[in-house]
Amino acid sequence: MMRFDILTLFPKMFSSPFDEGILKRAQKKGLIDIGIHNIRDFALDKHHTTDDYPYGGGQGMVMKAEPIIRSIEKVKSPKNDSKVILMTPQGRRLDQGCTIRMSKLRHLIIVCGRYEGVDERVRKYVDDEISIGDYIISGGELAAMVLVDAVSRMIPGVLGNSESIDDESFCNFLLEYPQYTRPREHKGLNVPEELLSGNHQRINNWRHFQSLKRTLERRPDLLEETELSSKDIRILSEIKEELDISKKC
């Protein structure tokens, strides 16, 4: 069982996304457990203030350190197995390798920033900083949802048998092959013949070829990160040749 504790100023944002589909089922099965905590409850003054003006001037507000640090300390596990993550565009970019590593942990505490971000001193209480991409969103809540979803999918048993991760994009550094469902024909667009053949070897070969082709066309950087078999190298050079020819035509 993996436990997530999310520290936020907007707890209501989490109710619907965590109460649907795979994440709902994972909680029901006891594979993950999610706690949502309002940072405001940990403010020290009678007005429950959680933000203040930045020292040195400038625009916007900064989240105060004390309420966040108090909330981290409240939810930390006495077993010393908690990892505190700050959601921030300044963190290292989330990728599949990172979600796999995190899925092996027992307890993640996720701090969601707002406004101009958090008082720098919060970072002393944080083990890792994660960004969901090189763009700015209004708060860490949506980023935390992305993290919880992506990590949970990697926990054994969370996905059903029919939801295999083996072929999913980024597994083995390849993008997934094209997918089709019924009908066989839609306004002149047909399902590739290989997928209708009933021949598993032929289907697997087609899918692997398409994965290589799609990755080469869209994310060639991924191919540099993996050790390719000599067969794959040959297939890729054939695809490259084919693409070069079609560009010339």
Ligand SMILES: C[S@@+](CC[C@H](N)C(=O)[O-])C[C@H]1O[C@@H](n2cnc3c(N)ncnc32)[C@H](O)[C@@H]1O
């Ligand atoms: C408007 S942003 C603050 C951005 C900050 N002023 C900066 O320039 O780095 C407010 C909060 O949203 C969250 N956030 C925004 N973009 C994010 C991203 N790409 N990844 C993760 N969290 C993000 C962080 O928690 C951040 O503290």
